[in-house]
Structures are given as C-alpha cells and as structure tokens.
Amino acid sequence: MKKIVNLCLLTSMFLPVFVLAGEPGTALKADTLRAEPFADAKSVGSLTKNDAVDIVNKKGAWLQVKSKKSTGWVRLLSVKRGGATQSNQVGGLASVASGRAGTGKVVSTTGIRGLNAEELKAAQFNESEMKKLESYELSSSEGKKFASSGGLSTASIAYLKGAQ
Amino acid sequence: MHKLLIGLMLSTGLFSMQSAAFDFGKALEDAAKQKIEEVKNGGESKNESTTPEADALKSTTPQASSTEQAPAAPEAKAFNWKNPSKQEEIALGREITGSLLGAAPLVKDEALQRYVNKVGRIVANQSERADLPWKFGVIESADLNAFAAPGGYVLITKGLYLQLSNEAQLAGVLGHEIAHIVQKHQLKVLQKQQLVNIGAGLITDKFGKNNQIAQKAIGSGAEISARSLDKSAEYEADRMGMILAARAGYDAYGLAEVLQTIGQTNKSDNSVALLFKTHPHPDERLTRLGDSAGSQLDKLKAGKTLENRFYKLAP
Ligand SMILES: [Zn+2]
Numbered sequence: 040m041k042k043i044v045n046l047c048l049l050t051s052m053f054l055p056v057f058v059l060a061g062e063p064g065t066a067l068k069a070d071t072l073r074a075e076p077f078a079d080a081k082s083v084g085s086l087t088k089n090d091a092v093d094i095v096n097k098k099g100a101w102l103q104v105k106s107k108k109s110t111g112w113v114r115l116l117s118v119k120r121g122g123a124t125q126s127n128q129v130g131g132l133a134s135v136a137s138g139r140a141g142t143g144k145v146v147s148t149t150g151i152r153g154l155n156a157e158e159l160k161a162a163q164f165n166e167s168e169m170k171k172l173e174s175y176e177l178s179s180s181e182g183k184k185f186a187s188s189g190g191l192s193t194a195s196i197a198y199l200k201g202a203q
Numbered sequence: 204m205h206k207l208l209i210g211l212m213l214s215t216g217l218f219s220m221q222s223a224a225f226d227f228g229k230a231l232e233d234a235a236k237q238k239i240e241e242v243k244n245g246g247e248s249k250n251e252s253t254t255p256e257a258d259a260l261k262s263t264t265p266q267a268s269s270t271e272q273a274p275a276a277p278e279a280k281a282f283n284w285k286n287p288s289k290q291e292e293i294a295l296g297r298e299i300t301g302s303l304l305g306a307a308p309l310v311k312d313e314a315l316q317r318y319v320n321k322v323g324r325i326v327a328n329q330s331e332r333a334d335l336p337w338k339f340g341v342i343e344s345a346d347l348n349a350f351a352a353p354g355g356y357v358l359i360t361k362g363l364y365l366q367l368s369n370e371a372q373l374a375g376v377l378g379h380e381i382a383h384i385v386q387k388h389q390l391k392v393l394q395k396q397q398l399v400n401i402g403a404g405l406i407t408d409k410f411g412k413n414n415q416i417a418q419k420a421i422g423s424g425a426e427i428s429a430r431s432l433d434k435s436a437e438y439e440a441d442r443m444g445m446i447l448a449a450r451a452g453y454d455a456y457g458l459a460e461v462l463q464t465i466g467q468t469n470k471s472d473n474s475v476a477l478l479f480k481t482h483p484h485p486d487e488r489l490t491r492l493g494d495s496a497g498s499q500l501d502k503l504k505a506g507k508t509l510e511n512r513f514y515k516l517a518p
Pocket residue numbers: 204205206207379383437440482
C-alpha cells in the first residue's frame with residue numbers, strides 16, 4: 040500500500056513560502072475568489088463546495104487557485120489539498136502519474152502496522168524512557184530564549200469561538 | 204493527532220459498558236473487577252448496569268462536590284477524582300505516558316527531542332497553564348499521530364514529524380495537544396468514568412481510596428490513547444492550538460497545513476487508522492476551523508514559519 044504525499048518538502052526548505060505549484064485542491068465550502076490576498080480585495084469569482092481547483096500559490100492565510108472559471112485568492116481554510124474523493128488510491132496515484140511526482144514524495148508503508156488498541160492495551164510502563172522524557176523538560180525562560188533567537192514575538196490574540 | 208484520546212463521552216460510556224469491545228468503561232470495569240477480587244479475595248460480582256447511584260453521580264455538577272461522595276477518606280492520600288490536584292494530574296499523565304512509551308519508545312535523537320521541547324515550551328507558554336512541567340517527545344512509530352496526557356505530557360510520532368516542513372507546523376500540532384491538556388479533555392473523561400464506577404460500586408471504597416490502585420484503575424494507561432474524545436473537544440483543540448501557535452509568533456496556519464497534508468492520506472492506510480478512528484476527518488476539521496475563523500484572522504500580522512531552523516529528521 041502506498042501513500043502519496045504531495046508535500047513539497049524540498050522546495051519549502053528553501054523558499055519562504057509553501058509553493059504548491061499546480062497542486063490539485065478542492066473547495067471545502069463556498070467562498071469568494073479575490074483579485075488579491077486580502078478580504079477587501081475585489082471579487083473575481085466564486086467557488087462552490089467540492090469545486091476542483093489548482094492551487095498555484097500561497098501567501099499567508101490565502102491560496103491563489105485556478106478554477107474552471109477564474110483565478111483568484113481564497114482563504115486557505117476554505118480549500119483542502121487533493122481531490123474530492125479519497126475513497127481509494129486512484130486519485131493519489133494518478134497525481135503521481137500525471138507528472139506531479141517530481142514535487143511530491145512517495146512513502147511506502149507496506150508492511151507497517153500502525154499503533155492500535157490491542158498493542159496499547161498490552162503496553163507496559165517504561166521507566167527508563169520516561170526518565171529520558173523527563174530529562175528534556177525545559178523551563179519557561181529557556182523557551183523564551185529559544186523564541187527570541189528565532190525572532191518570534193508574541194501577540195495577544197483571542198481564542199476563536201466554536202462555529203455552530 | 205492527537206492527542207490522548209480517551210474514552211467515550213460519558214453518556215455513551217454509561218450505556219455501552221457491556222457492549223462495545225473497545226469501550227473504555229469496559230476496560231476500567233475489567234481492571235476494577237480484577238482489583239476488587241484481589242483486594243477482597245472473593246469474586247463479588249456486581250451488576251454493572253446503570254445503577255441509581257450512577258445516575259445520581261451523572262447529574263452531579265462539579266461544584267456540588269462535597270456531600271454525596273461517601274468514600275472521602277480522612278486518613279488516606281486518596282486519589283481525588285472529584286477535584287484532582289495538579290500533582291495528581293501529573294501523576295496520572297505520567298502513568299499513561301509511560302505506558303505509551305512502553306509501546307513506542309522515544310526516537311534516539313537527543314537533538315530532535317530537545318528541539319521539540321523548545322518549540323513545545325514556546326507554545327505552552329502562551330496558554331493558561333504555562334506553569335505545568337511540559338514535556339514533549341517524538342516516538343518511534345510510522346503512524347501519523349500525536350498524543351496528550353494530563354499534566355503536560357505530549358508525544359508526536361516520527362511518522363507525523365516527517366510530514367512536517369517547518370517549525371510553525373510543529374507548533375500547530377503541539378498546540379492542538381497542549382489545548383487538550385489545558386482544557387483537561389482527557390482528565391474530564393477519566394474523572395467522570397471513575398466517579399461513575401465508584402458510584403456504581405465497580406470500585407470499592409478501598410479501591411477508590413488508594414492512590415496507587417487508583418492509577419491502576421485506568422487499566423493499561425496507553426490504551427487510553429486509542430480512545431476518542433467527543434468531536435467538539437477536537438474542534439476546540441484545533442481552534443485553540445492554532446491560536447496558541449499564532450500567539451507565540453508563528454504562522455497561524457501551520458496546523459491547517461498539516462491537516463491538509465494528512466487529509467490526503469488514504470483512509471485505509473495503517474498509518475492513519477488510529478488517528479482517523481479517534482478524530483474527525485481532517486477535511487471536516489479544516490472546514491470547522493475555517494467556519495470558526497471567518498474573517499477574524501484577516502488582520503493578523505503574518506507569523507513566522509522558520510523552515511530554516513526546523514530540525515530535519517532522517518526517515
Ligand atoms: Zn485531538
């Protein structure tokens with residue numbers, strides 16, 4: 040069994056943005072396509088749920104997509120990567136066959152058994168691994184040091200309320 | 204991703220004790236019965252169907268704590284299931300996490316483990332529970348999953364780590380797990396289940412009072428990782444995890460990108476079997492996240508992705 044991962048792993052290591060050149064995507068909901076990656080940019084079209092698109096660029100919270108009718112920017116959370124149906128492997132393999140394999144990554148999981156309930160039920164407490172895990176614990180101030188070395192600056196942002 | 208996905212919702216747990224093979228209540232019940240037999244040296248067999256006591260407990264609000272819980276042990280260091288202390292919460296999480304490590308040990312790469320602890324710490328610092336002794340680890344498993352246990356324990360599988368391409372994505376995944384712990388999602392399920400079992404007489408006074416035994420009452424701790432929380436807890440962990448990462452200064456969409464990647468994995472692939480069993484499908488999670496965000500994040504300053512600093516792990 041093969042799992043196709045269209046993660047542009049190598050590309051993204053060297054570019055500041057996650058470039059998804061021509062990667063297939065699907066609209067998760069109806070949304071507006073805009074001329075630029077801003078909420079108040081001019082509308083240039085719309086997507087309906089399950090519309091197939093090509094994801095051509097990403098900028099912050101926005102994806103630039105090409106639908107049958109138009110090209111524009113849509114909120115990242117309105118589009119998923121990949122085709123509409125995931126019920127079999129054909130979609131994934133097809134995307135490799137269609138030449139996207141160059142930017143994708145094929146991971147074979149043949150023969151790998153995942154973690155499962157049975158296995159977890161039989162698991163025994165492992166004290167030495169726990170000790171190791173405990174040895175990695177950092178203080179809050181060590182965390183702060185690491186944050187500033189990466190140029191991360193904190194922002195106060197309210198939690199989102201749940202959608203109904 | 205997850206997180207330590209425990210058990211069924213209380214209501215389900217109550218009424219499905221005898222039926223569902225993987226029911227958490229059933230596991231507890233088995234563990235409890237076994238222990239009762241050890242302790243009492245006589246196989247007293249209780250009727251495990253819903254009793255009046257269980258009903259009473261079920262309708263008890265957390266605030267109404269003192270009265271009807273008879274087994275309050277004056278002498279004992281009883282595990283206080285009604286209102287566990289931070290130390291008890293940590294002890295419980297340690298038990299569960301240690302068992303999970305028994306099933307899948309840490310990846311032998313100290314630099315990796317230290318890196319993940321740094322990123323996790325930054326994100327956890329943005330939460331209401333920065334004071335917990337947060338611990339993060341990458342475990343040897345090709346699965347795509349992550350786990351959380353009460354008290355600040357977070358594990359992510361090597362399989363999932365290998366799918367990540369920058370630090371913001373790692374922060375988002377850890378943020379989801381951190382949110383489960385901050386909201387005590389797993390702890391609440393365990394508490395309810397334990398109180399019901401105590402009320403139903405599945406756990407005797409003696410059993411309920413002893414701290415050590417109380418820990419054993421959760422059965423094989425790691426198995427709790429194979430349980431589902433209710434969906435609303437998962438959506439909440441997504442919403443909070445995303446914001447925690449953004450508060451830390453990361454790109455807010457790291458978690459969403461990971462969900463987009465995982466969503467492409469074939470459902471029948473073994474590597475996602477447990478994740479998909481315990482969490483709503485990534486497409487549904489993305490949709491919910493988008494519905495919740497609406498236009499609220501439009502003004503958000505762009506955060507950092509830090510791919511250059513991301514620790515690269517050889518497959
Ligand atoms: Zn979760």
